[in-house]
Amino acid sequence: MHYHLKSLSLATLVLSLSLPVGVAESQTKGSVQTTLTAQVQMMIKQSERLFEGLQLYELGKAQFSKGQEQEALETFQKALVIFREVDDKKFQGLTLYKMGQVYENLSQYDMALKSYKQALPLVKELEGVVLGTMATVYADQGDYPKALNLYQQALAIAQRLNDKVGEMKRLYNLGTVYSELGNYSKSMELFQQALKITRKLDDRAGEANTLNSIASVYINIGDYAKALDLAQQALAIQAKIDNKAALPPIFSNFGDIYLQLADYATALEKYNQALGIIETIGNSAFKANILQKIAGVYIRLGQYEKALDLNVQALTIYSKIDSKSGMVTIFNNIGRVYEQIGKYSEALKLYQKALNILNVTGGNTAKARTFNNIGSAYWNLRQYDKALIYYQQALVIRKKSGIKEGQAKTLNNIALVYYNQGKYTQALNYYQQGLVIARELKDKDTEAISLTNIGVTYNALGNYSDAETNLFIAIEA
Structure with a gap:
């Protein structure tokens, strides 16, 4: 009842502002009253529909935050119908943006991009955010040229608006893409720019995250002493501000460093520290990521049964949360284990499972890796012509992606x-x-x-x- 009264007062106000002060004598009092009543009823109905759409929008957000993606998607679709019916452009855009996020979580990248593109002209005040989100989808698919283009557009918008937080995020995003491309000097330059901004903003959590990302670059270029120092700085900051949720990626970096140094016992210790924290705070996707890293250590140690068991545990998690990209990674990982123990035909079956998913979801980086692994299996089977076909397909994608x-x-x-x-x-x-x-x-x-x-x-x-x-x-x- 409260919202009905509110709607009625709003409708009356709008009508009082829009109708002329005087009414021509030729109009009868009854016809004016009829017109007023019809307009008021129409505005009340519109207000009620808008309120219904807003309730659905909030419900969809709540469902999404609880990991109920399918339910959230259905709710957002119902809200979108209403917002289009009442011609509310802003909430059409916001709803489409949220739908894009849901599709992204479901690894339905084409649908995610479609939603983001539809949202873009409807929420101009969030243009930089939407462009950045679209860029992340392209980056996740391994389409780095498109990702770079959109991140750069988002960066330009943040700089034009003097939005330092937005500028820092986009510099960080660009640094991540250049790191994936193997352009570590450019990646380092961008991360350093982002780091300066985090310090100016006194964003301690952001500073630590950026330090940890710079540590990752040093791991990639083989400077493990520098990587270790930066990861320790990141750890000290996150511990000081009691940001427990940010500790697993740091311990993961420690594990990566010691793995490269062939100190497998310490690598396992660090990965297990990350795993222990995840068990207390939750984060299924990152737990699966750490499990497969531990599996990687056991592969180095030649303990293939343990490696297989851990990868299967990770696969179970990815399947439960419907992470298509995670499942692709694990199918490839298990396939590589099977190659190590000479089960090449079994490996091929797993690579094909990965490829089947990628043919639906897309993902250039993962597809190139899968083609390369299929080529490796055929190589081991001494089927060189087939190996060559798949290696060439991997090369085409990697050249295109840079x-x-x-x-x-x-x-x-x-x-x-x-x-x-x-x-x-x-x-x-x-x-x-x-x-x-x-x-x-x-x-x-x-x-x-x-x-x-x-x-x-x-x-x-x-x-x-x-x-x-x-x-x-x-x-x-």
Whole structure:
């Protein structure tokens, strides 16, 4: 009743402002009264419908926050119908934006992007936020050129509005994308810019998150001492502000560092510290992520049964929360374990499961990895022509996405196939392409492997002088 009275007073106010002060004598009192009554009733009905839509919108948000994605989606769709009926552009846009978030959580990326694009012209005041969210969807799918373009647009909007929080977020997002692309110097530059802003804003949590991300870059370039120092700084800040929820990613970085240093006992200790915190605060997706990292340690230790068990645990979690991208990762991980123990046909079945999901959801990075793994399985089965087909498909995606590190690995895989087929000239061409990228990335290990392979290939071609030169350079690299 309260809302009906409120609506009535609003309708009366609008009508009193819109009707002329005097009424022509030719109009009868009855006709004016009829017109007024009809208009009031129409406005009351519209107000009631708007209120109904707002209630549905709030219910959808509550359902989404509880992880009830399907229910939230149905509720938002009902709200959208009402907002379109009453022609409320703002809430049409907000509802479409929330629907996009739900679709994104369900790994329905095409539907998410469709919703965000529809929301964009309806909520101009949130243009930077929507563009940034769309960019994240493209980044999650491995479409880094589109992600970069949209993040840069969002950054320009934040800078124009002097929105320092928004500027910091977009610099951080851009740093993350460049890190994925293997452009670590650019990534570092952007993270450092974001870090300066977090310090100016006295955003201690943001400062710690950024320090931890910079630590990840140092892990990627092999500077583990620097990575360890930065992760420790991040840990000290998060502990001081009692931000327990932010500790697992830091312990995960510690685990990654010790894994690379082949200190497997300490790596396991750090991953398990992350896992212990997750058990108390919740976060199913990150728990699954840590479980697969622990599995990776056991693979290094040759304990494949433990690795399989942990990956299955992670798969169970991803299936329960319907994380398609997580399931794809685990199918690939288990497939790699099967390859390690010589079960190549079983590995292929799992890679195909991953590919089936990706053919529905999209995801360039994951698809390239899956193609590469299928190629590896066929390589191990000595089916070189099939291996070559899948390696080439992986290379096309990685070139399109600009993922340099992935390109170098796939180029070397293709070269290896040609070498084993006795096609040494083709092999040499691909090894040399891989070498160029390894040097661009300052990846000394891959550079040394490429030089060794080039030397071996020259030797097979009977070019002993160039073979000797490359092998000596490889030793020095």
